[in-house]
């Protein structure tokens with residue numbers, strides 16, 4: 001193949017700045033609001049709530065912090081206030097997305113809860129509502145579900161919410177990747193009793209870091225704001241009745257986020273153009289791109305693909321390495337990712353499912369068929385038995401950087417195509 005490596009690396013997803021960000025940062029500097037208070041923070045909260053169509057947003061240092069306060073809030077509402085030194089979910093099981101970033105559910109563990117993983121739906125790559133129903137059959141005592149949207153392509157969050165309501169459970173929606181995406185015309189980040197979005201450096205808009213907790217409940221918002229600023233009571237001195245955190249967003253970071261919000265729609269349309277170009281470039285290859293379910297509009301954050309099983313060459317992965325055996329006309333994510341890297345382009349494997357992670361390997365995992373742990377052990381022994389493991393095996397994220405040119409993307413497409421030779 002007559003292609004030279006890219007001189008400048010083509011990234012998976014890098015920040016895209018526009019200039020307004022710097023003005024708001026400068027404003028913070030010039031007015032000396034160089035702290036966790038200021039106009040930028042107030043504006044981020046207003047913009048985030050408006051954009052997600054919820055009543056309240058609380059600006060925090062990151063989405064993981066937002067998810068922690070969601071989990072803590074839900075835990076206290078469900079089970080009461082824990083004693084000092086104890087988690088709000090101690091000894092409680094929580095149903096969690098399986099194929100996601102571990103930040104989705106680590107906060108459950110911070111609060112002493114035990115994640116039970118729900119398998120992924122083949123048609124949406126998100127939490128499978130049928131597996132979730134199965135989970136409630138097996139564990140009717142569970143009262144909390146944490147569900148994430150994958151790569152900005154929503155699953156059936158409306159159905160998941162209905163199932164939660166039917167079983168008297170609360171829903172936490174991790175919309176870190178899905179800001180601006182909609183399902184049935186409703187914004188991602190507005191489905192959960194508590195939701196969270198992220199402004200991490202590689203998300204659809206960014207503050208370099210940061211996140212917001214989203215809710216329609218003013219008491220939850222006020223509580224989160226209090227907890228995030230060390231849980232001070234209303235008194236002339238530092239008075240404390242409960243444990244606090246230092247989770248508030250900085251007014252400098254908020255300046256960047258504030259400057260980015262007006263560009264959310266533009267970023268989405270540029271991400272969509274990238275996705276559409278891949279669909280066109282791969283239309284005669286035995287691959288499928290991220291699924292778009294009916295009546296949903298993704299934000300197209302990361303374009304990802306899976307290789308049809310018949311076109312997979314042999315690939316094995318342990319906890320840190322991957323090997324494959326090249327076969328004519330066949331390929332695998334490892335070959336494609338290595339090839340992209342050799343041309344100075346960044347791809348990424350699909351999120352390795354949580355039930356396959358060393359730290360969560362002993363946790364319960366529920367598929368449509370019921371308890372899936374036995375089948376998972378079969379996977380470890382070399383078989384593929386559940387949807388998450390299957391997508392992880394055959395899938396990868398493609399370079400989806402807004403700053404990638406159409407010409408560069410055409411080269412990426414050629415590189416991927418060459419792997420099927």
Ligand SMILES: *Cc1c(COP(=O)(O)O)cnc(C)c1O
Nearest residue numbers: 062063064101103104176198200
């Ligand atoms: C990025 C991400 C997070 C964490 O966001 P931070 O702002 O970096 O803490 C959580 N969940 C998912 C699904 C993510 O992709």
